[in-house]
Amino acid sequence: MITIACVPYLNARPLIFGLDREPGVALRLLLPRDLAGVLRRGEADAALLPAVEYFRLAAEGGERARAGPAHVVALDVAAVASRGAVGSARLFGYAEPDRLRRVLLDPASRTSNALARIIVVRRLRARPHFVLPEDARPALPPQAEGRAAPGQSPAPSRPPDAEVVMGDAGLVAERPQAIWIRDLGQEWEHLTHLPLVFALWVARADAPLARLTETLASARDLGLAAREAIAAEAPAVCGVPADAARRHLFEQVRYELGPKEQEGLRAFRRMAVEEGLAPEGGRLRVTRHAVDRT
Numbered sequence: 234m235i236t237i238a239c240v241p242y243l244n245a246r247p248l249i250f251g252l253d254r255e256p257g258v259a260l261r262l263l264l265p266r267d268l269a270g271v272l273r274r275g276e277a278d279a280a281l282l283p284a285v286e287y288f289r290l291a292a293e294g295g296e297r298a299r300a301g302p303a304h305v306v307a308l309d310v311a312a313v314a315s316r317g318a319v320g321s322a323r324l325f326g327y328a329e330p331d332r333l334r335r336v337l338l339d340p341a342s343r344t345s346n347a348l349a350r351i352i353v354v355r356r357l358r359a360r361p362h363f364v365l366p367e368d369a370r371p372a373l374p375p376q377a378e379g380r381a382a383p384g385q386s387p388a389p390s391r392p393p394d395a396e397v398v399m400g401d402a403g404l405v406a407e408r409p410q411a412i413w414i415r416d417l418g419q420e421w422e423h424l425t426h427l428p429l430v431f432a433l434w435v436a437r438a439d440a441p442l443a444r445l446t447e448t449l450a451s452a453r454d455l456g457l458a459a460r461e462a463i464a465a466e467a468p469a470v471c472g473v474p475a476d477a478a479r480r481h482l483f484e485q486v487r488y489e490l491g492p493k494e495q496e497g498l499r500a501f502r503r504m505a506v507e508e509g510l511a512p513e514g515g516r517l518r519v520t521r522h523a524v525d526r527t
Contacts (some may be wrong), residue, residue: 238280250456278440283344291515312490319418328394337393427497
């Protein structure tokens with residue numbers, strides 16, 4: 234039995250197509266922030282790991298290098314990437330870019346948050362405070378925690394000047410009060426002229442890599458051929474309109490992890506390290522395993 238972990242979002246569905254019915258495969262669907270943990274603890278053999286989580290595991294592997302081989306490897310079988318607008322990672326602005334003081338992050342994804350911080354600092358030339366929803370509530374005295382004066386509501390937190398919305402929610406989000414919207418994939422291309430890798434398949438080095446690669450490549454091929462059907466089911470499964478799902482799967486998301494995508498991944502890591510969003514150390518190892526198609 235091999236265990237494969239993945240996010241439940243629309244753009245990942247072509248990469249795990251049929252795995253829930255595949256004999257000898259256990260499929261786990263988790264939020265992006267939880268995938269590295271199951272891989273680290275040995276609860277999964279491979280995961281569609283968000284880029285920043287891969288940077289963290291690669292750094293951990295660098296620290297262990299003197300004790301033995303790397304403990305995770307990236308597989309070039311597929312990725313969730315974009316070359317331009319991606320649709321599912323957007324920054325909504327409620328103040329002019331030069332007046333940004335507070336940006337609300339998405340609690341589900343460190344990678345989208347790291348990307349947003351890079352874009353805000355390097356493209357918008359702003360240095361606001363970045364907060365998660367749980368940090369956005371106003372501080373209350375201990376004796377008032379969870380209580381309000383009779384007949385009053387708790388004091389609301391000051392609304393953010395911008396917010397990150399990602400995943401399927403990012404595809405359908407509407408913010409009428411926003412005065413500008415930036416697609417993070419498009420902004421990344423303007424910044425670097427490179428593809429952006431949001432997530433990639435990463436496996437434990439002691440896992441059956443050849444079998445994993447063959448299984449994931451087969452699911453990828455079936456899923457890419459089934460994108461029309463996946464898009465048609467998206468309203469019921471993901472809450473995404475079929476036309477938006479079709480555009481996302483066919484036009485906005487790229488599923489290769491080729492040389493240009495790997496160059497974009499290295500650029501993402503370099504900037505994340507420079508901004509203090511990912512640890513230094515380690516090496517990004519993308520391992521190619523040929524799949525026998527005879």
